[in-house]
Amino acid sequence: MDFTLSKAHQELQAKAQAFTEQVLFPHEMECEENDGISPATHKKITQAVLDWGFNAPNHSKEDGGQGFTIFEQTLLNEQLGRATGAIWDALWYPSYPMRFATPEQKAQYLIPTCQGKRRDAYAITEANAGSDPAQCATRADKVAGGWRINGEKWFVTVGDVADYILVHAHVDGDPDKSAVFFVDKNLPGVEVKRTPLYTHHFAFKHPEFTFKDVVVGEDKMLGKIGEGYQMTKDWFVEARLGIAARCVGGAIRATEEANKYAAERIQFGQPIRDFQAIEFMLADMAVEIMAAKSLLYRLSWEIDQSTDRKRNHAHASALKLHCSEMVGRVCDRAVQILGGRGYMREQPVERLWRDTRVDRIWEGTSEIQRVVISGQIKKRGLDVYTGWQGGASAAQVQAAGPVATALAGVAN
Numbered sequence: 001m002d003f004t005l006s007k008a009h010q011e012l013q014a015k016a017q018a019f020t021e022q023v024l025f026p027h028e029m030e031c032e033e034n035d036g037i038s039p040a041t042h043k044k045i046t047q048a049v050l051d052w053g054f055n056a057p058n059h060s061k062e063d064g065g066q067g068f069t070i071f072e073q074t075l076l077n078e079q080l081g082r083a084t085g086a087i088w089d090a091l092w093y094p095s096y097p098m099r100f101a102t103p104e105q106k107a108q109y110l111i112p113t114c115q116g117k118r119r120d121a122y123a124i125t126e127a128n129a130g131s132d133p134a135q136c137a138t139r140a141d142k143v144a145g146g147w148r149i150n151g152e153k154w155f156v157t158v159g160d161v162a163d164y165i166l167v168h169a170h171v172d173g174d175p176d177k178s179a180v181f182f183v184d185k186n187l188p189g190v191e192v193k194r195t196p197l198y199t200h201h202f203a204f205k206h207p208e209f210t211f212k213d214v215v216v217g218e219d220k221m222l223g224k225i226g227e228g229y230q231m232t233k234d235w236f237v238e239a240r241l242g243i244a245a246r247c248v249g250g251a252i253r254a255t256e257e258a259n260k261y262a263a264e265r266i267q268f269g270q271p272i273r274d275f276q277a278i279e280f281m282l283a284d285m286a287v288e289i290m291a292a293k294s295l296l297y298r299l300s301w302e303i304d305q306s307t308d309r310k311r312n313h314a315h316a317s318a319l320k321l322h323c324s325e326m327v328g329r330v331c332d333r334a335v336q337i338l339g340g341r342g343y344m345r346e347q348p349v350e351r352l353w354r355d356t357r358v359d360r361i362w363e364g365t366s367e368i369q370r371v372v373i374s375g376q377i378k379k380r381g382l383d384v385y386t387g388w389q390g391g392a393s394a395a396q397v398q399a400a401g402p403v404a405t406a407l408a409g410v411a412n
């Protein structure tokens with residue numbers, strides 16, 4: 001077993017760190033003070049993303065992306081997560097399910113999105129469909145030459161800068177006929193209903209949209225009728241891995257800031273880091289990060305090797321749960337170590353503490369991750385989490401014979 005990062009991985013890590021510090025950090029306070037970044041800053045960062053070769057890391061080179069492996073995306077996302085205000089969202093990851101688009105859909109949507117010329121948002125959540133997307137009331141009905149879409153979507157992240165939305169809907173209002181549609185924002189009937197304010201001051205907004213008799217062509221369905229949930233689930237797996245990596249990066253930056261402050265801040269004639277209360281907080285923060293990062297790197301590597309979609313989904317939930325809860329504990333201690341200054345919005349620890357609260361809510365709350373995990377334990381056995389199957393897929397393990405299967409402990 002060799003856990004050493006290859007030279008190429010180390011170079012990517014260093015490049016991602018330099019990008020985050022040189023391109024994103026300078027705009028953090030602009031984002032905090034203005035509740036977002038200006039169009040000029042967005043344009044500047046977009047150009048930098050292209051210049052640094054970080055556009056669409058998750059899509060193939062043929063489709064205009066970088067073709068990064070999951071592990072490479074993790075190395076990048078970890079560094080991006082050190083930036084506050086979700087400025088990292090200016091580096092676009094076109095929605096994963098678009099890789100299943102037809103060649104025509106790719107030419108119209110995916111490829112220009114990878115190239116930074118278009119931008120997508122993904123809309124599932126509604127007023128009555130949150131953790132339970134089966135309650136989705138947005139429907140698509142067949143009309144001559146296409147589909148008529150009616151409904152309302154909430155929390156559409158980057159909905160302010162996107163020019164089209166991937167809308168999760170039920171054909172004929174039937175949850176068994178879920179489907180995802182490409183909906184251009186400039187179509188008649190697409191309206192922004194409201195743009196609520198949130199705890200954080202992120203680079204982009206999360207508007208609510210209404211779709212009133214929006215007619216799209218036959219060719220605007222991504223995949224087939226009935227595949228909507230699988231598409232959305234795939235989107236979740238990728239999004240959950242990204243969240244986990246950014247949480248680790250955010251926790252590291254908060255700990256670096258707290259460690260530095262504790263060494264410099266003098267009270268009672270000595271640096272506060274020499275008080276055991278502070279030292280022990282830093283020790284706990286370091287260990288929490290070490291454990292989360294080990295899990296993050298292990299699962300990112302394993303998911304690259306595995307074709308077992310269900311196991312990947314099960315593991316992504318565990319990772320997202322662990323890393324998002326970890327960053328909350330770490331940032332809370334970082335704020336405490338900085339004392340009153342830790343409560344000032346000008347401090348990265350304060351912003352990270354506030355920014356990362358949403359990581360326990362979006363892309364499935366912590367409770368929903370526990371629902372997924374406990375369901376997997378019931379269906380497949382505890383070994384899915386406590387065993388050590390490594391990178392092999394269940395099918396590969398099966399092919400390797402009974403010893404390997406027994407070691408794997410989980411067949412599918």
Ligand SMILES: Cc1cc2nc3c(=O)[nH]c(=O)nc-3n(C[C@H](O)[C@H](O)[C@H](O)COP(=O)(O)OP(=O)(O)OC[C@H]3O[C@@H](n4cnc5c(N)ncnc54)[C@H](O)[C@@H]3O)c2cc1C
Nearest residue numbers: 122123124125130131155156157206361362363364365367
């Ligand atoms: C800033 C932000 C950005 C977002 N971006 C997007 C986006 O781009 N696209 C999109 O589609 N959605 C987006 N969301 C929506 C997000 O995914 C949902 O908020 C989330 O899935 C929870 O749904 P809900 O808010 O309706 O909460 P609810 O489902 O109403 O849950 C309320 C509470 O009940 C708990 N709960 C619910 N069901 C169970 C259960 N079975 N067992 C135990 N506890 C349960 C929850 O954990 C939670 O604590 C975003 C949300 C936020 C805050």
